[in-house]
Amino acid sequence: MSSDVRFTDFKSDKQPTWCPGCGDFGTMNGMMKALANTGNDPDNTFVVAGIGCSGKIGTYMHSYALHGVHGRALPVGAGVKMARPDIEVMVAGGDGDGYSIGSGHFIHAVRRNVDMSYVVMDNRIYGLTKGQASPTSRSDFETSTTPEGPKQPPVNPLALALASGATFIAQSFASDAMRHTEIVEAAIEHDGFGFVNVFSPCVTFNDVDTYDYFRDTLVDLQEEGHDPNDYDDAKDVILDSDKEYQGVIYQDDESVPYGQHQNLGANMSEIPDGAPEDAMDLVREFY
Template sequence: MSSENVRFVDFKSDKQPTWCPGCGDFGTMNGMMKALAQTGNTPDDTFVVAGIGCSGKIGTYMHSYALHGVHGRALPVGTGVKMANPDLEVMVAGGDGDGYSIGAGHFVHAVRRNVDMTYVVMDNRIYGLTKGQFSPTSREDFETSTSPDGTHQQPINPLALAMAAGGSFIAQSFSSDAQRHAEIVQKAVEHDGFGFVNVFSPCVTFNDVDTYDYFRDSLVDVGDSDHDPTDYDAAKEKILDRETEYQGILYQDESSKPYNELEGATENMADIDESPPEEAMDLVREFY
C-alpha cells in the first residue's frame, strides 16, 4: 500500500470492538488511526503494542502488526520492536492501571530512554475491565467497591512523572474532542523521540465522576493561549497546577535525539548481514 493513498479506514480491522457503548476508548482509537494515516504511515509499516485492561484489545481492532502483551509490559515490548526494526512506526497503547501501576517502572525508563515511538494512555481513572476498582489516577475521595470511603491516596500525575523522567514530548488530550485529540497524537507520532499522550477516556460504566460533561466543562486547552511548549518552566508550571486540567502539548524538546539513533540502531536487524568469523565457525565444527 502506498503511503500517498493511505486512509483512516485502512487501519480498521474486521473485528468488532467489545467495549461498552459510549466508552471513551472508541474515540481514543479513532484518533490514533487518523494520526497514523495523516502522517503517511500504512498498516504494513505500523506495529501496535498493548497490555492488559480495556485498552488491551486495541491491536485486535486496528489493522496493522500487533502484539497483545501482559500486564504492564507493553513499553519494553515496544522498545524491543523499535530497536530491532527502526523502520516500523511503533505505537504503544495502555490504560492508567496498566501504565501507571504495574507498568510504572517501565514507563519511567521508557521516557528517559527516549526511544522514537508513541505511547497513548487511555486514562479513565478506574479499573474498568475488572469491574470498577480505583486506579493510580483516581481521586482521593473516589468511592468504589475497593474504596467505599474514598481512596485516601493522592493520585499520580502522569505528566509530572514524565517530566521528572526527562520526557521530550508530554501532552494530554480528550477522546471526545475528536479533531484536537487526533492532532495531538499526530504531533506525538511526528516527534523525534518518545511521544507521550495521556488521554482522558471516560468510563461510562464504572466512573460517574470523571464524565464527558466534566471534561468538556473543565479542560483548558493550552493551544488557546500563548503557551510555549518549548519553555520548560512554563510547562512545569502547568503540569504541576493542581487546580486546572489541561489539554494540548504541554512540553516538547525540539532538539530531542532518539535513543535508537544514539545507539546506532538505524537498520532492520533482519537485513544486517554479519556472518560469524571463520574462527568461530571452526570451533562450532570441532564441537559438533
C-alpha cells in the first residue's frame, strides 16, 4: 500500500450522472478520502455496489469493482473478502437496496462480522425509480404511490444492526465532509463489519429530509461526550426517535472478524486440487 495516495487517485474518468446537489457526491468523496487516509490505494481496494442511485459508485471510483444485483451487494463483498483477506473491501448501497430486498443479507452480514465496511446512502426515498416511499421514509411521507403516506413506521437500520450483533454502528451526514470522512475511516479501521448509515439528501424527490433539515436537527455524538463502547448508551441513542444523530454510535473494541475465527489468513482465491474436506465444509457452511 502506498503512503502518498490522494483521494483523487480513487476518482475514475467516468462523470457521475446524479442530479446536481445529490448527497451521493459528498458520500462518495468521503469514502475516497477515508480510503486514502487509511493507507489504501486503488490496487488493493474492491468496491461492490447494488441497485439504485448509489449503484454506479463503483464506476465512478477508480478501484476494483463489481456492480451487483438488487439487494445482493453484501454477500458479494463478503465473498471477495473471504477469498482475498489481504484487500480492502467496501460495499456501497442505498436504503431501498439495503433495507428492503437486501435486509436479509444485511442481518447475516452483520452477525458474521466479516472484516469489511458497508456505507449506505440513506435518502429516505426511491430516487432512481422517480420518488416512491422507501423502507426509511416517514409514515406520513406523501409520494405518487403513497398519496397519504406509507402509514407504517420506517425501518430503523441502526436498531436492526444492534439486534443482529453489530460490532460497529455509525451514522454520518454527506454534507459534513470532515465528520463524514472521519466516521468512514473509523469503519474501515474497525476489526470487523463497519456499518455506516449516511444521511444523503435527494434534492429531486424528497423535499422533507433536506440539507437544511439535517443541518438544523443533527446532534453530533462526539460533542455530546457519547461513549460508543457503552452498549446501553448506544441502545438509547438508536431508539431515540426525537433526534437525528451522527457519529460512531457503537463499537466493540474486542471484535474478532469472521475470517480470524476461521483462520483465513491466506489467499483463498486459489484453492488447490485435493483441498482438505474441512475447507470445503467451511464453504458449504458460509453459503
